[in-house]
Amino acid sequence: xxxxxxxxxxxxxxxxxxxxxxxxxxxxxxxxxxxxxxxxxxxxxxxxxxxxxxxxxxxxxxxxx
Amino acid sequence: xxxxxxxxxxxxxxxxxxxxxxxxxxxxxxxxxxxxxxxxxxxxxxxxxxxxxxxxxxxxxxxxxxxxxxxxxxxxxxxxxxxxxxxxxxxxxxxxxxxxxxxxxxxxxxxxxxxxxxxxxxxxxxxxxxxxxxxxxxxxxxxxxxxxxxxxxxxxxxxxxxxxxxxxxxxxxxxxxxxxxxxxxxxxxxxxxxxxxxxxxxxxxxxxxxxxxxxxxxxxxxxxxxxxxxxxxxxxxxxxxxxxxxxxxxxxxxxxxxxxxxxxxxxxxxxxxxxxxxxxxxxxxxxxxxxxxxxxxxxxxxxxxxxxxxxxxxxxxxxxxxxxxxxxxxxxxxxxxxxxxxxxxxxxxxxxxxxxxxxxxxxxxxxxxxxxxxxxxxxxxxxxxxxxxxxxxxxxxxx
Numbered sequence: 392x393x394x395x396x397x398x399x400x401x402x403x404x405x406x407x408x409x410x411x412x413x414x415x416x417x418x419x420x421x422x423x424x425x426x427x428x429x430x431x432x433x434x435x436x437x438x439x440x441x442x443x444x445x446x447x448x449x450x451x452x453x454x455x456x
Numbered sequence: 457x458x459x460x461x462x463x464x465x466x467x468x469x470x471x472x473x474x475x476x477x478x479x480x481x482x483x484x485x486x487x488x489x490x491x492x493x494x495x496x497x498x499x500x501x502x503x504x505x506x507x508x509x510x511x512x513x514x515x516x517x518x519x520x521x522x523x524x525x526x527x528x529x530x531x532x533x534x535x536x537x538x539x540x541x542x543x544x545x546x547x548x549x550x551x552x553x554x555x556x557x558x559x560x561x562x563x564x565x566x567x568x569x570x571x572x573x574x575x576x577x578x579x580x581x582x583x584x585x586x587x588x589x590x591x592x593x594x595x596x597x598x599x600x601x602x603x604x605x606x607x608x609x610x611x612x613x614x615x616x617x618x619x620x621x622x623x624x625x626x627x628x629x630x631x632x633x634x635x636x637x638x639x640x641x642x643x644x645x646x647x648x649x650x651x652x653x654x655x656x657x658x659x660x661x662x663x664x665x666x667x668x669x670x671x672x673x674x675x676x677x678x679x680x681x682x683x684x685x686x687x688x689x690x691x692x693x694x695x696x697x698x699x700x701x702x703x704x705x706x707x708x709x710x711x712x713x714x715x716x717x718x719x720x721x722x723x724x725x726x727x728x729x730x731x732x733x734x735x736x737x738x739x740x741x742x743x744x745x746x747x748x749x750x751x752x753x754x755x756x757x758x759x760x761x762x763x764x765x766x767x768x769x770x771x772x773x774x775x776x777x778x779x780x781x782x783x784x785x786x787x788x789x790x791x792x793x794x795x796x797x798x799x800x801x802x803x804x805x806x807x808x809x810x811x812x813x814x815x816x817x818x819x820x821x822x823x824x825x826x827x828x829x830x831x832x833x834x835x836x837x838x839x840x841x842x843x844x845x846x847x848x849x850x851x852x853x854x855x
């Protein structure tokens with residue numbers, strides 16, 4: 392899995408950090424920091440949920456990568 | 457319960473899409489249909505009053521999923537067709553063109569309709585802001601006109617005023633409340649927001665009702681207030697709230713009470729669910745019926761509805777979250793910020809333009825609000841989850 396974040400769409404809600412703190416963090420202004428572009432399989436479910444609930448639709452996943 | 461062999465989702469905005477996506481994530485392999493009244497594929501509404509209205513984004517940028525991602529869902533998408541009738545027992549939806557769609561489970565995700573002023577004339581220059589087409593039309597008028605009146609002191613009105621001001625327009629905002637967002641954030645923080653708008657040059661007319669729009673029969677020319685003042689306007693944005701889009705359900709037999717009334721599983725009847733702005737469901741944590749109008753709720757509730765459709769029997773009891781961006785200020789609220797709550801600023805200060813505040817009600821922390829203070833706000837959210845005792849608030853600092 393490859394995680395892609397769109398910094399311009401990020402609204403800084405931090406829902407992704409709550410769901411997958413090993414994959415996402417936030418800058419001081421709230422914009423997402425991608426910690427792990429290729430998260431291990433154990434985290435895939437949490438990352439998929441983060442991508443889905445992201446209020447800014449700022450997280451994209453490439454499942455094949 | 458048995459898992460339905462087919463699911464029809466009525467409403468192709470964020471909540472409807474969330475149900476479809478969450479069903480597939482749950483491993484659901486049945487037939488899925490997504491029916492949308494608008495011609496656009498699912499798009500995101502929060503940017504409409506900000507990035508799209510200002511022109512920072514092309515309208516297409518609001519699309520929630522590209523074609524390839526939508527195709528992967530293996531759902532039948534029917535766009536530009538409005539649902540006009542629901543047959544609860546027959547599990548069927550009739551559309552405006554007479555098409556009859558059936559499924560073993562039906563999800564109502566029809567969202568909201570903007571309220572209009574009593575006797576609001578269909579004059580040029582008068583706008584509501586709900587859809588992508590609304591935003592594009594309003595932007596065109598904002599580019600052409602210089603005097604703007606926003607009627608409405610809630611989130612949408614304040615955002616539209618901020619965006620119009622950012623485009624250099626002369627903006628007056630009118631509303632019946634004592635301050636901006638008074639019912640959403642309470643008088644204290646709402647007051648800070650009103651000051652922000654005034655510093656940015658927005659004229660505020662608060663605590664006053666609108667009597668009528670004034671026009672020449674074709675175009676709007678102004679807004680007359682109840683106190684007699686006439687505000688000249690080339691563009692008027694009517695942002696006085698919305699009501700659940702349930703007209704098509706009045707003869708369905710479903711219980712409607714400011715939304716589709718649902719149980720704690722977001723179920724309105726056997727095999728019928730509701731999601732998002734249109735749903736009034738029983739929040740088990742609060743012990744009360746609740747309807748939320750925000751983006752985050754639509755997605756989270758969509759996941760809960762999908763789980764319940766596949767038989768997981770999961771109550772939906774979220775900590776709500778909403779945000780608003782106005783000028784350079786980002787306000788975020790986790791939980792509840794009732795207008796009569798106690799408010800304690802625990803980080804930063806309003807003077808510094810950065811702070812986090814806790815809201816207390818019934819002796820417990822019920823909400824946290826961040827004003828340009830994103831990370832601390834997220835940490836403080838835990839106190840909302842744990843319902844921390846209000847007496848401990850003085851010693852609190854975000855970790």
